Amino acid sequence: MKNHSHLFFALLFACLYTLPAFSQQMEIGDPTKNDGKVKWIPMQIETGDVPYAVPVERSIEARNISTEDLVILNVISGCHCTVVDWPKEPIPPGKSGFIKVVFDALKEGEFYKVISISTNFDPETQLALGMTGKVLPKQ
Numbered sequence: 001m002k003n004h005s006h007l008f009f010a011l012l013f014a015c016l017y018t019l020p021a022f023s024q025q026m027e028i029g030d031p032t033k034n035d036g037k038v039k040w041i042p043m044q045i046e047t048g049d050v051p052y053a054v055p056v057e058r059s060i061e062a063r064n065i066s067t068e069d070l071v072i073l074n075v076i077s078g079c080h081c082t083v084v085d086w087p088k089e090p091i092p093p094g095k096s097g098f099i100k101v102v103f104d105a106l107k108e109g110e111f112y113k114v115i116s117i118s119t120n121f122d123p124e125t126q127l128a129l130g131m132t133g134k135v136l137p138k139q
Helices: 005-021
Strands: 038-041 044-050 056-064 072-077 082-085 096-103 109-119 127-135
Touching: 044 056, 056 109, 056 127, 072 082, 072 096, 082 109, 096 109
Parallel strands: 044 127
Antiparallel strands: 038 056, 056 096, 072 109, 082 096, 109 127
């Protein structure tokens, strides 16, 4: 059976290291005032195995299921190895915007990255979404 203690400690370190910087700590998937207004697809990105030094690019869909415009105020990555970009214009009801997440894959082994998002529906809270996978050994 595979030992998952490395993943547990990586997750624990990521949470302890990155989340205290925000005004309010959140766990992945904790409810916020975004519930019933924004559907995040996916809540956690599973990349599987990725080649060393080949950037991993994924998207998180922010589907506005409310009757008001959605504004993504800020998106923060937990480390310099993950870069994020998001729509700055309002997302109308019934429409979607996409948050681009790029992980550089420059460190071998399992990884767990946290992306924190704030919106106009809940500006005081950082919603935490995750990205996980494994960078294969350098060839």
